Amino acid sequence: MTNLKVHAPAPVDLEGDxxxxxxxxxxxxxxxAVPExxxxxxxxxxxxxGVTVPPASARLLDAMSDYGD
Known part of the structure; x- marks a missing residue:
């Protein structure tokens, strides 16, 4: 049986600013690291x-409100 040691996380400052x-x-x-x-x-x-959309999905999308409606 392996005894795994668990380290406590760093203390959290909940009142921090x-x-x-x-x-x-x-x-x-x-x-x-920042990727190049x-x-x-x-x-x-x-x-x-092109994109193929099933008819049921097209009806669902058609029934949705556009931005700003």
Missing amino acids: LASLRGDCARMAPHW RVAPVPVSPSRIH
Whole structure:
């Protein structure tokens, strides 16, 4: 049988303010890796296909309100 040791999480400051939150984020920032920005590759028109929607789904979407209605 394996005895797994569980470590208690870091104490949480529930009464903290924005300054303490920003400090926590600043301390964590060096641990976050930022992926390199990759330029999107254009897609050839021959690879773009239409979308097929079943009639029941089309009726459902047609009955939904558009933005701002």
